[in-house]
Amino acid sequence: MIMAFDKPPPTPIRPTDVAPPPTTATSSATVRAELIDAYSDLARAVARIQELDADACTDSDTVHLAVEHEKLTRQMQSIGHRRLMDVADRDAWRLTGAATMRMFVANHLGVPDVKRRLDHAAALSETFTITGLQQPPELSATADALAEGAIAPEHVSVILDVTNRIPASVEIDDQVAAEVALAEHARTLSPSALRQVGVRLLAHLNPDGELTDDRDRARQRSMTLSRQDAQLMTKLTATLDPASPSGSVDDTDPDSEVVKDAAQRDSRSQAQRNHDALNALLKCVLDGGALGGSHRGLPPQLIISITETQLRESAGLGVTATGTELPWRDVVELAAKADPHLAVFADHTEEILYFGRARRTASRAQRMALFARDRGCTAPDCDQPAMHSEAHHLTDWAEGGRTDIDQLGVACPKHNRAAGPRRDQWTTRLDRTTGRVTWTPPATTQPINGPPRTRTNEIHHPDRLADRRPRHDVT
Incomplete structure (x- = not known):
């Protein structure tokens, strides 16, 4: 209810009635009181919310409240970083008897992951130089997104992990652009999907593989079986390299001198031997045809997509149909034994890619072309690779859709069923x-006024993310 009151006529203000400007001490005291009162008001508001239930709310109300609650929780996390930095800058944690800031956060605040909280606070807060000059946050775009409540702390962890692994030799503008791109996509992607984008973005920023080399991968490969638990189950933990090792001896007799000499020179750990044994087994299954003749219309073989630029420059990463990325050297080694299929996006092929209504299912050639173009599910925020997806009719087959290459897109089974002619x-x-491929949300979620919102999926195309540059306001 809005109540209106009659206001008395304004009293003329004489120069002698104007209060003098507040002193710095008075202003500081006022701000201090307002801040303390604001937290008191917040505590009362939270207590009031705890007393209320949503039984009388509509379904739309409950969705709105859940979204608003999550947004406010994230905003409070952003403000909490400022509070932590206030304590750290003043060494105020000493007042609690803590020996270090970390002990204050762990014991006095009860934060479970102290390192993560302090790392977030340091990366997302403004800092000051030794001369008192204010510096923007290390991750400015990420700090803004968290302050708006658009991303979660888990997104911040992913962005911080990715940006920390960008080589110092990368141009500073590219580093900033990478952080801005990650912050933008964190607004729509889950943390796990954002991590995949980050991995591919790192590969794009460093196409020659400087982040890691073959020796690093060989050293880190492992596979370990844990002890049986109370249910007699065993956990398998593995760190697999992107491509299986190859090589064999002429004489496979375990008692032969060749095998004995090789065993004596073998410096692998047990975990590395387990890893290599698994790779050898998988290679045998793959080459032996034990996987059958088809999986979602594609052969159960290794399918790799790589750009013409990477072929020309002999650098970069190839992408498999399952979303795995392979260093250039592994691509070359595998290509020497491969049955290649070339996808060219021009009039350079006589391969039939247009079937109209003659057939409902996509051909193998069409699926190959779709994989090369889309790389994975085209639905927004979906990280499913092409091998786990289907050929989706952009116009539903039941509604007259055609099995033509420009009328198809890659979609995982879940999103394939989510697209159609219904309003939902x-x-x-x-x-x-x-x-x-663009996706327009259901009509039931579109704004009443304004054009419909369309979205695309950038997860499978990190090269496009790296080309983005931060936007600067013009004043």
């Missing part, structure tokens, strides 16, 4: 300008 389903189409 997504609408898909191919953007002729960008060559990307």
